[in-house]
Amino acid sequence: MKKMSKSVAALVTVLMAGVVHAGPPVEVTFKNLGSQRAVLKLSTTNESSTFQIADPKPDQSVDPGAETFARVKRVISPDVNSAQLRYTIGSKTCAFGTIYQMRTLAGGIKKPEWTKSANPSGGATCSATITRTGADYSWAVEFTMK
Template sequence: METYKALIATFALTALYTGPVVAGPPVTVTFMNLGTQTATYTPITNNEAITKVNASPTPQASVIANGSNTYTIQSQISPDYNHANFRYQIGNKKCVYLATFVTAPGYGASKIPKWNNTATPGGGATCTIKVTKTNPSSYAWSVKITMK
């Protein structure tokens, strides 16, 4: 009977294990609302929805004027890729942000990391995105995004 219980426990643990997690380097995002009204987090596109799913904790639905919100996003697609695509709105002003990381093959087994960041304003908004830190060994990075 003890052997039977041990086999069931082993099977249950094996069934839950699906292999190694393949995750890209995390990006820590700090959103700062520099406006005079509340900013709302409004994911619309598929990439923005994926970003929300990959975020921990989930971004706050709204950020008060002069407030901030910090969260981490980690893609589950590849250890050589991550993206964060998010949209905020204050009244008619809109900002769409995109932060990406990808590695390209280098010489031998080396990899060449590349971080790209864009902020696209709409409705008279001022939007910025800036890398504040990168880790050369894990490729994790941090960005500060602002909206006004």
């Protein structure tokens, strides 16, 4: 019984440490503004890990005029989080990304930074917009494609 109590206490400690070290969550909305179905294509390790840890996960296909939602929270550092997704419509591709990083400036001043990117290929039109940032450094981003 004593060993079981120690094991449970150790597990709780590890889980709490993960919560403490997690970066702020990002809410990702992908909107298909095209006239054909968009298909999720995981080409990089960052895209694959985004999909694996997302809760809920983004849809693997998105009909024209529809959208999908994902929430991503990495348990690496309280000062970093990111999400990367890639969707294709026929030969068009959009690679999307968003990153949060807490920067430490001279004098130990901390400054939060949120970035977003939308990289088109094959004639795609892509956009990425940060739609909200929170006092807890959480943020929301909208990715669109056509």
